[in-house]
Amino acid sequence: MTASELVARIAARELSALEATDECLARIASLDGELGAFLHVFADSAREQARAVDAGQRTGPLAGLPVAVKDNMCTRGQPTTCGSRILESFVPPYEATAVARLQAAGAVVLGKTNLDEFAMGSSTENSAYQVTRNPWDVSRVPGGSSGGSAAAVAAGMAPLALGSDTGGSIRQPAAFCGVTGLKPTYGRISRYGLVAFASSLDQIGPMACSARDCALALEVLAGPDPQDTTSSVEPVAAYTSLLESGVGGLKLGVPRSFLGDLAAPMARVFEEACQVLVGLGARLVTVELPNLGAALPAYYIVAPAEASSNLARYDGTRYGFRAPDAGDVLTMFKRSRSRGFGAEVKRRIMVGTYVLSAGYYDAYYLKAQKVRTVLSRDFEKAFQEVDLIVMPTTPSTAFKIGEKSSDPLEMYLSDIYTVALNLVGLPGLVVPSAPVEGLPTGLQLIGRAFDEGRLLAAGHAFQQATDFHLRRPERTSVSQG
């Protein structure tokens, strides 16, 4: 059942909030031993929150809706590990604004989902705790870094999950797991309480079964927050009311020259998806985004640079893990960090420190920032001609567990279609498109800044004409609710 249907049924008292929560907890109990989507399940507090809904003490637009939260968002009094050993024992004293808003809307927090350590990765294999498996094929990755959230939604363990997207971490796992995922405009949702990876790129967003569900969640999540000065005061649209606007008469831009290398089966499902939108009245045109090829290298300079600075705070002094056997403070820093962080995080810190160092700053960091400016201009120009841009989300379907884990560059290349949006701050919605060899793919719709309403309406129109978003992996398709 979708989040919207679930909320409606609970509101109509056809289903109690406790029944909905228990159903999710039962699915987690039966499926998650194999899938590994959750790091922490809060069965007791979830049931308590659900009972409060049933007793009429908790109300709101999401009353009784079970949700899963990526484990890089702070949950007060409950663990928040970021998939890292260094935060293994960290229990935040405060709630992330996104989580607080879900709670205030009546949602029930089921637990925290697995991720690549500090959200650095594209497969969820970089978690210090466990590997998450793709519900469509358990020998494959769910994508990353929000792989736990994507797998939880795909397997029906949670109808809605929060993810974060710094370079594709909502959109790529959504595509790999056949769910709908929205990376909103930078600043649309408060990042207060989201553990920082790369602060100029990070954004929280919903992952669910449909564009409608993402719209429902965004209405609750979006808006300014005095605790996050980068959150925007741009008015929050009534996203669910805009859903029926359709794509009739819209001009959709395809950056054809950038898609030349796309493998034939992926190109075919992308073209088919575009034709669905054409069938709904949209017009396809080719757009030039001449510098799109520079996005990936620029991202893998900017993101590590910011990460190396953000992660300096984990030194054993204030948070989480501290090496117990260090005599002096420097040794304590060194041992805490070298034991607390995993290999990919260390690689990013070293790359980041390198590109920011005095001799290389201009050649790498400054240049990458210039690429961002140039890319922003490219998108601005394109959006003078078109209403939306469409692209594939990933160059392939979900890859095998272990296939890319020994080759970081191969792993980074899986982000080729997603990182540009973070560099320029624009919103992107991924909706499931036709499968390739039984595995999900995702169509990526890109909009102007704060044009999530149009984006979600286009996704909704696509989902009215297709059923890819309704398909569920066979082995997990026990009916829900």
Ligand code: GLN
């Ligand atoms: N895969 C990208 C990276 O490893 C994006 C991660 C993200 O969006 N959090 O940096």
